[in-house]
Amino acid sequence: MSRYFYYIILINMVANIIASVPYILLHFYNDGSISAMIIATITGTIIITVYAKFFIQFPGQTLPDLLKQTTAKWFYAPLIFIMAVVWFFAGMITLITFTFLLIRYLTPEMPIVLISLSIILSVILGCFIKTDRVLYTIEIVLLLTLPLIIYIFLKAYTDPNINWDFVKEAALYINQMPNFESFTASFYLFLGVANLFIFNRFFTIKQKFGWKQIITIFLITVSTLFTTYFVPIGFHGTENIDHLIYPWIQTSDSLRMKYSLIERVLFVFLLFYLCIAFLSMLIHWHVSVEYLKYLFTFEKIKYRGFNLGIFIPPTLFTLISTYFVQVINEYHLFRLSSFLNITLSVFFPFMIIVFFYIKRRMKYAKNTK
Amino acid sequence: MNTQETLLWINEQFANTNELTQKTLEYESKNISYMYIKSLIDKELLQKILLKPFFEMSNMDQYKLYVQALPQYQEISSKEQALLEIMNGNILLEIDNELLLIELKLSKNDAVSSASVEMTIHGSQLALSDNLMTNINLIRSYYRQPTLNIEYMSYGEVNQQKVALVYDSEKVNEQALKLIREKIQRVDKQLISAANQFNNYLNDKRFSLFPQMVMTERPDRVIYNIGGGKIIILEDGSSQSLAAPVVFFDFMITMEDDYHTIVISTFLRMLRYLGFFISLLLPSIYVGVTSFAPEVFRTELALTVAGSRMGVPFSSFVEVLFMLFFMELLLEASIRLPKAVSATATTVGGLILGTAVTEASLASNIMVIIVSAVAISTFVIPVNEMAFAIRIVRFLLILITTIFGLAGLTLGFLVFIMYLVSLDSFGEPYLRVYNYRKSKKRSEGQA
Numbered sequence A: 001m002s003r004y005f006y007y008i009i010l011i012n013m014v015a016n017i018i019a020s021v022p023y024i025l026l027h028f029y030n031d032g033s034i035s036a037m038i039i040a041t042i043t044g045t046i047i048i049t050v051y052a053k054f055f056i057q058f059p060g061q062t063l064p065d066l067l068k069q070t071t072a073k074w075f076y077a078p079l080i081f082i083m084a085v086v087w088f089f090a091g092m093i094t095l096i097t098f099t100f101l102l103i104r105y106l107t108p109e110m111p112i113v114l115i116s117l118s119i120i121l122s123v124i125l126g127c128f129i130k131t132d133r134v135l136y137t138i139e140i141v142l143l144l145t146l147p148l149i150i151y152i153f154l155k156a157y158t159d160p161n162i163n164w165d166f167v168k169e170a171a172l173y174i175n176q177m178p179n180f181e182s183f184t185a186s187f188y189l190f191l192g193v194a195n196l197f198i199f200n201r202f203f204t205i206k207q208k209f210g211w212k213q214i215i216t217i218f219l220i221t222v223s224t225l226f227t228t229y230f231v232p233i234g235f236h237g238t239e240n241i242d243h244l245i246y247p248w249i250q251t252s253d254s255l256r257m258k259y260s261l262i263e264r265v266l267f268v269f270l271l272f273y274l275c276i277a278f279l280s281m282l283i284h285w286h287v288s289v290e291y292l293k294y295l296f297t298f299e300k301i302k303y304r305g306f307n308l309g310i311f312i313p314p315t316l317f318t319l320i321s322t323y324f325v326q327v328i329n330e331y332h333l334f335r336l337s338s339f340l341n342i343t344l345s346v347f348f349p350f351m352i353i354v355f356f357y358i359k360r361r362m363k364y365a366k367n368t369k
Numbered sequence B: 001m002n003t004q005e006t007l008l009w010i011n012e013q014f015a016n017t018n019e020l021t022q023k024t025l026e027y028e029s030k031n032i033s034y035m036y037i038k039s040l041i042d043k044e045l046l047q048k049i050l051l052k053p054f055f056e057m058s059n060m061d062q063y064k065l066y067v068q069a070l071p072q073y074q075e076i077s078s079k080e081q082a083l084l085e086i087m088n089g090n091i092l093l094e095i096d097n098e099l100l101l102i103e104l105k106l107s108k109n110d111a112v113s114s115a116s117v118e119m120t121i122h123g124s125q126l127a128l129s130d131n132l133m134t135n136i137n138l139i140r141s142y143y144r145q146p147t148l149n150i151e152y153m154s155y156g157e158v159n160q161q162k163v164a165l166v167y168d169s170e171k172v173n174e175q176a177l178k179l180i181r182e183k184i185q186r187v188d189k190q191l192i193s194a195a196n197q198f199n200n201y202l203n204d205k206r207f208s209l210f211p212q213m214v215m216t217e218r219p220d221r222v223i224y225n226i227g228g229g230k231i232i233i234l235e236d237g238s239s240q241s242l243a244a245p246v247v248f249f250d251f252m253i254t255m256e257d258d259y260h261t262i263v264i265s266t267f268l269r270m271l272r273y274l275g276f277f278i279s280l281l282l283p284s285i286y287v288g289v290t291s292f293a294p295e296v297f298r299t300e301l302a303l304t305v306a307g308s309r310m311g312v313p314f315s316s317f318v319e320v321l322f323m324l325f326f327m328e329l330l331l332e333a334s335i336r337l338p339k340a341v342s343a344t345a346t347t348v349g350g351l352i353l354g355t356a357v358t359e360a361s362l363a364s365n366i367m368v369i370i371v372s373a374v375a376i377s378t379f380v381i382p383v384n385e386m387a388f389a390i391r392i393v394r395f396l397l398i399l400i401t402t403i404f405g406l407a408g409l410t411l412g413f414l415v416f417i418m419y420l421v422s423l424d425s426f427g428e429p430y431l432r433v434y435n436y437r438k439s440k441k442r443s444e445g446q447a
Helices: A003-015 A021-027 A033-056 A063-070 A073-105 A112-127 A131-158 A164-175 A180-202 A211-236 A247-253 A265-295 A309-327 A330-368 B003-013 B043-056 B060-069 B079-087 B132-142 B174-185 B195-201 B219-227 B248-252 B262-292 B299-308 B316-336 B339-359 B365-380 B384-422
Strands: B020-027 B030-037 B090-095 B098-103 B148-155 B161-168 B214-216 B231-235 B241-244
Touching: A003 A131, A003 A180, A003 A211, A003 A265, A021 A033, A021 A180, A021 A211, A021 A247, A021 A330, A033 A164, A033 A180, A033 A211, A033 A330, A063 A073, A063 A180, A063 A265, A063 A330, A073 A112, A073 A265, A073 A309, A073 A330, A112 A265, A112 A309, A112 B384, A131 A180, A131 A211, A131 A247, A131 A265, A131 B384, A164 A211, A180 A211, A180 A265, A180 A330, A211 A247, A247 A265, A265 A309, A265 B384, B003 B030, B003 B079, B003 B090, B003 B098, B020 B043, B030 B043, B030 B060, B030 B079, B043 B060, B043 B090, B060 B090, B060 B098, B079 B090, B079 B098, B132 B148, B132 B161, B132 B219, B132 B231, B161 B174, B161 B219, B174 B231, B195 B214, B195 B231, B195 B241, B214 B219, B214 B384, B219 B231, B219 B241, B248 B262, B248 B384, B262 B299, B262 B316, B262 B365, B262 B384, B299 B365, B316 B339, B316 B365, B316 B384, B339 B365, B365 B384
Parallel strands: none
Antiparallel strands: B020 B030, B030 B090, B090 B098, B148 B161, B161 B231, B214 B241, B231 B241
16 A cells, blocks of 8 residues: 555544544543443444455545435535535534633733634645645645654653553453444544545555554554543543643643653644644545535636635635634533544445445446446 | 859858958868868867878778768758857868768867765765766766666757757656746747746746756766656756756755765754744744744743833834845855955955944844854755745745734745745656655546
8 A cells, every 4th residue: 555545544543632532542441441442443344354455456546536426416515515514514523622621821912813814824825726736735844743743652651640540440441341432533543535535536456455554454443442531540540631632732842852842742742733633634634625626617606817716615615614613612612522423433334235325336437348 | 952052051151251261171082071160170180090091091981981980970961050160169071072070079178077056065076077978078077877868959040059858767757847848939039048948938927036957067867856756957068957846845856965974964954944934033033022022932031122222213124134234245145246246245244234224223133143044054055946936935024923923924934945845947846755666656636
């Protein structure tokens, strides 16, 4: 499998730490989070395998391409539109979460609109660049940021303040029945593969996807989920951990780099995770805009020969998300993101049925030719 | 093509100058006539290879055969070509009512100069000359492959400068070659004086910040680029050549990298990238940290910075812009000034940027250190054009940081990367990570 395939999956996994995933998981720490995580890991690996196996059969074809070839317009048009909205919301939730983080921890006196605008304006440029360029950007930014992020994780694991007894205690709750909300939250980590819907356009040469790839992905997710869940518990204990709004930010603030220029890891963590959040939003909004391009031909809208149409989706995105940033508070945000998690974890397994249908129709089309 | 008509026509074209020399020789039933431009011709050579044999040989047929056997001999296809070749330093010879061209150009610019822009300690000290043929001679003698292909053309409506495209026809990037040929056809300029101008003429975008071609004066770099499948543009009268397509990393290598041991060159490369990041980000980080989030640095450092800024009446970004502005002025001044004056400029400038500005508390001591660090690390970038582009990006980043703070700086840097990635240089992505182990076969496509 091409290395770019892993990046798409990896971004979603790494970005979960700043999303609401740790909050939801830790909220239900004594109510079935661990068993939910185990189930999510298994189903998640299965869904990644199914998705990847499906798309490597159609090299270079996006899902909208396939849908247009095999299904009727009344079916695919609403479906693609819904997907565009879902991807837009996924990006927007990352945006709002990070805006809240920045205003809370880095620049409290800056107006919230200004902060969110700075993120939106930088991400929106990604809507204009080509799909392969998005992947190249991801690779370079990951190369620059990932080493330090991994260093922070290692630092957290080796910190003297981490108390493994807490971790062991928390692990005892494995016997609880799995909690659905925890399941959806940890399932979210695996859904990066859904970006293949558009990014499959890039993989025009047939890829291999075998046990090696499955095991690699499985190991990466297990370690990410383990880090996401147990490191905050190791630092803060289980008592009242369900009241922490940003468990990972608190955890990173418990770390100190004694001899470095920047003593508090929090700032390094925030700024480097801003890069990851940027990438996550870049992927989501890029996919969303590409969906919209399948539904509407924006190039047709012109004003005095100037192509106005391509600016419509970015402008809409900017307006809607600046509106939401202002009206939403943190409680709403968590409700919204767990609602999104639930929708996604129902929606994406359902897509497998569509895949089967497409596959049969494509086979039929091939045979009749 | 009528010989007399052609001669008349050429005479007409030169009617307004007295540079054209015309002579007729008659001796023992032999006769020739010739015309040339006095200032372009090597007179000794003319005497030795054309005039002396004329008087020595027994008949006209032998002389004609002799002239046609000369390596400088050239056939004539049209009268326009004859005119152009006369202006290139040829002699137009008439024998038995037939026209012949002999190249006897006198070149005063064919000395190979020593490298002055891209200096190295190890490696060759030679640079290209101003003469196209000398340069091609250099390239050919360093790159011994029959596949080395050279296409000549001339550009500039007024000065008709000779331009050459040099590439290895087996290794060349076909798509880029096609694009360059296409774009070079469209070049419509009155005067072309240096190869560097093609960097703009072959660029479709009106405003572009980053160079689309890499400029070099070193023959070894030219060879290295040809071997890598690039296309070289050479021009007569210009000691710089251009190579395309380029990627960002081309601007970060020096030829010396291959001449050092691997550990040393890795170290030097890391140093260079570090310098790149410092020159790009350091001033903005200073603005972001002092004005927006002083708590980011460890307490001692934050206090030192704040203490150093005591008495400075500006906010940090005015301070940074003030100092950087003077640094840029100093840089620009020291390039253009005559050598005798430039020493004064640097001394005066050094005094301002050095101690006086802190004593007058217009800038903090730390700011002075930062500005000098930035200046030094900008010089570390090996190719000048990239260093110029970085200087501009640096100001943009300072502006963004002034408005949006440290988070804005991070995002601005990401946008900078995204911009570089989205650029194209003749069909090649400008910035991407290459896997050199399997550079030939792609494991995925291109969307």
